[in-house]
Amino acid sequence: MNEAKKVTLPRDVAEAIEESRESFTGGEIVSAAVGWNDYDERSLKLIRKWVQEDPYDARQELIMSALVNGFTIEQSPEEKLREYYEKINRTKYGTYGTARAECVIEGIEKTLSILGIQIEGINTK
Template structure:
């Protein structure tokens, strides 16, 4: 049997799903899908408008992964380098690039 693949959704989409399922809303997956097909989402739920129905259904049934932010991707890349001299040179290049761009990332250069 093949492995079930969980869709990757944005943090905002994940928060909207979590809020629908909790916080006194208690929408069922059927309720969420029916609304998604027949209506438009507004306010804090608006990020769900950018999901195809099949992707939303997969997220509700199989679970989902939250897309990493650019900062998280850089931090993960930075941390993937070991402590060898060549790795330290790459880390220094990453820090210098972020400095020149005026970007601070916790765990990398902040």
């Protein structure tokens, strides 16, 4: 028997599902997501909008799977960069070598500075 696998959802959709579960059943959430019921709940509207974007059929499956098997929240680009930055910083005396790691770290910090982007854990405390 196949073990159920959690799906990965965008943060706003995952939060909308969690919020919707306080007032609606899984069936009602799916029904709203595919457009069978037109609930006026903000969280359900957000889920419906996401599901009805392309690829529609695949997103219907994702929502149903998320409700049955659970879900994880997709990392934002900032979170992915922070994780990479921390990995380089932790292993700079190992796999990457000190000089290379320091160059990568400097490149990340300089790029964020040029773009005027602040990311906690990288260039802000």
